[in-house]
Amino acid sequence: GENVGLHLPTLSVQEGDNSIINCAYSNSASDYFIWYKQESGKGPQFIIDIRSNMDKRQGQRVTVLLNKTVKHLSLQIAATQPGDSAVYFCAERGAHFNKFYFGSGTKLNVKP
């Protein structure tokens, strides 16, 4: 399958600080990327997405950056809160319209 991976398995941040979670992908033909949040015992929850014709997209407290040159995706969370503690996955749609590949996840720990 596609090689979608994460640089860091665990990230610890102080409450109120900004968090940056990174993801690398291998398929330059991927046209759509998604960030998901997964809390313990729950299914993945959509956070934000970005298409390959964009470099940046902002949501509420979250920003996704896409660097197609180095095939890198990042999720920035502003003013991180304890409720943001979860595992974050990036996912990509590769060569197939309706087939998605997930990365291995980064666990975000927010310290009060």
Added chain:
Amino acid sequence: EPEVTQTPSHQVTQMGQEVILRCVPISNHLYFYWYRQILGQKVEFLVSFYNNEISEKSEIFDDQFSVERPDGSNFTLKIRSTKLEDSAMYFCASSGAGGPDTQYFGPGTRLTVL
């Protein structure tokens, strides 16, 4: 707020037995998916379903797996003869008329094969 539901929440079965995992996608959605997540590992795509047929499937989705949308509301995953390595969380997801983007996931079914 509409949500994807899955039953049962936990299924225990003996190796070699057939299991059916059930999902009720969001009512006006058109694209349906099954994923699995082995404990501590990443989410893996199994199959996508649109217009009453499979649109994509992964290498994991072999002849032991099948999916069905028997009526207007349910979406099922059947494993004909379970193996120990089928033990995992199985997530159903659906997305709407806008396309396969923005998938909504159910809470999952934990399958334990003994």
